[in-house]
Amino acid sequence: xxxxxxxxxxxxxxxxxxxxxxxxxxxxEALQFNIAPKIGYFVTDNWALGVGxxxxxxxxxxxxxxxxxxTEYNNLLR
Numbered sequence: 849x850x851x852x853x854x855x856x857x858x859x860x861x862x863x864x865x866x867x868x869x870x871x872x873x874x875x876x877e878a879l880q881f882n883i884a885p886k887i888g889y890f891v892t893d894n895w896a897l898g899v900g901x902x903x904x905x906x907x908x909x910x911x912x913x914x915x916x917x918x919t920e921y922n923n924l925l926r
Contacts, residue, residue, distance in 0.1 A: 854882040873919075877909040 862875040881904070888898025908924040 849887050851883065851885040853884075854880070856880045873911070875911060879905075879907045881905045 857877075857879045859877040860875040862871075862873060864871045882902070884900060884902040886898060886900040888896045890896045906925070909921045910924065911919045911921055913919040
């Protein structure tokens with residue numbers, strides 16, 4: 849019997865400078881969660897049978913207009 853579990857998150861900021869315009873703000877944010885339980889049975893020495901089930905949740909949040917600091921965000925769930 850065993851399992852693995854994971855969690856990661858990331859975000860970024862963007863700075864756009866050009867044509868006399870300077871815009872700074874948040875950019876893409878990402879979150880990922882993973883869990884993988886496993887169970888097995890030893891049949892004989894050095895031989896085992898088992899089953900595992902992996903589940904991963906990924907969420908990405910992207911700005912609609914990166915040049916607008918008050919923009920809304922698209923939420924993508926995978």
